[in-house]
Amino acid sequence: MIRALVLFAAVPLAACRDQGSVLDNAGDVPPAEMVTAPIQDWGMLRHAIGRTPADSGVLTKGPIVTDLNALLGPDAIAYRALIEQRGGPLARAGDMLVTVTPGGDHAGYLVVDPAQLALEAGFRRNGAWVVKRTHSSDIVRPPAVEALLKD
Template sequence: MIRFAAPLLAAAFALAACSSNDKLADNAVTPALNQMAEAPGDWSALDGMIGRRPSESGLIEDSPISVDLNARLGPSAKAYRDAMMAAGPLTRQGHLLVAKAPDAWLVLDPEGHAFHAGLTRGGRLEEWQTAGADVPRPV
């Protein structure tokens, strides 16, 4: 019985080592960044939404930013979407596009394919923005 236990223990240790939570091994070679990222979508359609409310234009639900916005907001996406339905028209402020509602706002940087969004819930401001971007809050 003992001679069977040693191989079983060795196999258990090997399996435990393989199931570590690390996504990459220490010596893993990753592809170049331009091979990992998809090309950003075409945000030129956002210009056609200027002067229109997000509830009319589909800015929040069905536009070039929708997928990225939903991914970044995660579980807060529905509350944010609902709040932005009360937003005024999308305006141009310099190179930025801005939409504001009483409890939410969105600033878009079409040139940088980046956004900054905010939502006030329960008296607390929650903010999200494109990773690595420096998009300001609305004025």
């Protein structure tokens, strides 16, 4: 009977053998302190209007960093790199702020609603759009984002 238990315990472990370590991508997850911080004044984002995300630092040291990391989870690092490398200048679209990349396989966008403290982040992965939005927000996508999503 003990041999049977040992055999049943060993079979699932053997099935997991060449699947890689669970911690192989642990470096891709933002540090905990970057996803749990006090709410900051998003009104200061107006100083980033007309500047690219890379130039303004809005994705690395601005007031939305913690919320963006929490929203995107393990996708945050790759998303920030995409938007910093390819994102256009932050522009006002009504009450929203938006940056979009050129279209194609490596497209992405960010919509910020400072009044709601809400974000919508979108990026293409394997030819399909991945869109993440602050829970319970009612962000209206600006025309530039709608056009990018149709690309």
